[in-house]
Amino acid sequence: MAKPDKKRGTSQKRECILEAALRAFARNGFYNTRVSDIASEAGVADGTIYLYFKNKDDLLISLFEDQMEWIIDRLRHELAAVDGGVLNQLRSFIHLHFRLAVERPDLAEFITVELRQSAKFVKEYENPKFADYLKMLYSLIERGQEEGVLRTDLDRRLVTRAIFGALDEVLLQLALLPDAPDDVSDEAYQIAEMIIDGLRVRSSESLSPTG
Numbered sequence: 001m002a003k004p005d006k007k008r009g010t011s012q013k014r015e016c017i018l019e020a021a022l023r024a025f026a027r028n029g030f031y032n033t034r035v036s037d038i039a040s041e042a043g044v045a046d047g048t049i050y051l052y053f054k055n056k057d058d059l060l061i062s063l064f065e066d067q068m069e070w071i072i073d074r075l076r077h078e079l080a081a082v083d084g085g086v087l088n089q090l091r092s093f094i095h096l097h098f099r100l101a102v103e104r105p106d107l108a109e110f111i112t113v114e115l116r117q118s119a120k121f122v123k124e125y126e127n128p129k130f131a132d133y134l135k136m137l138y139s140l141i142e143r144g145q146e147e148g149v150l151r152t153d154l155d156r157r158l159v160t161r162a163i164f165g166a167l168d169e170v171l172l173q174l175a176l177l178p179d180a181p182d183d184v185s186d187e188a189y190q191i192a193e194m195i196i197d198g199l200r201v202r203s204s205e206s207l208s209p210t211g
Contacts, residue, residue, distance in 0.1 A: 014052045017042045018063050026106035030060065030114040060114070067107055068129035071100075075136055086144040087200070091192045093137060097167045098188040101174035102181060112172040134160055141199075150199045163195055 020042035024033045035056055039046045053059040075096060082092045100108045138160040144150030170191060174184060 013044070013048070015066075017044065017049060017052060017059070018066050021059050021063050022067070022106055022110055025060070025063075025114045026109045030056075035059075063110070065129050067110070068133060072129070072132055072136065075133075079136075085149070086140055086147060087149060087196055090140050090144070090196060093140060094163075094167060094192040094195065095185070095188040097171060098174070098184040098191075101171060101184050105175065108171055108175040112168060112175050134164060137163060144199070149201055151201055154199065159199065166191060166195065 017038065021033075021038045024038050024041050028037065033056070035049050036046050038056075038059070039049050042049075049059070053062060075093065078096060079089050079092055082089045100111075138156060141150060141156040141159050141163075145152045145156060170187060174181060174187070
């Protein structure tokens, strides 16, 4: 008879707690959610939470890392399947960001609203997963400039942050709607075309590359 996989069982329980926390944070807000609420949502004893997480802030950070890893993996998978060059990949990046509002409204609200409620997350957390997300966007801008389809007179670091800021603000508004929209393709299309129109090279003039 095979021995039970304790590591797998531990991972499953941790995942169950994280999923419960996501639902609780989205429903009640970070400040109004108690550790006991998360335990009840997950169907475990209060003390079980502390076997995996130091406190509510630690749980929130772990949840963010877990969800960002899922988002990054999905982006990599979807972008790898996109034909038509870097501009189409940039469009797909933007469309996927907005589809979170439809497919995962609890996750959209968590990322845009609840994370900002934790002082530890805002002030102390180094945020490596978010850095990985920005690197993916940065690499698209960099490749577009190197291939000559995106303007090189614009600082790609500044462009990366500006694009994320626009996406985050629109996703925030979508997440705060009383009812999650059924379709955000129009919003995604408008934002994607506005961004790409501002970045696209329009003439054969030589533009000085920037880092």
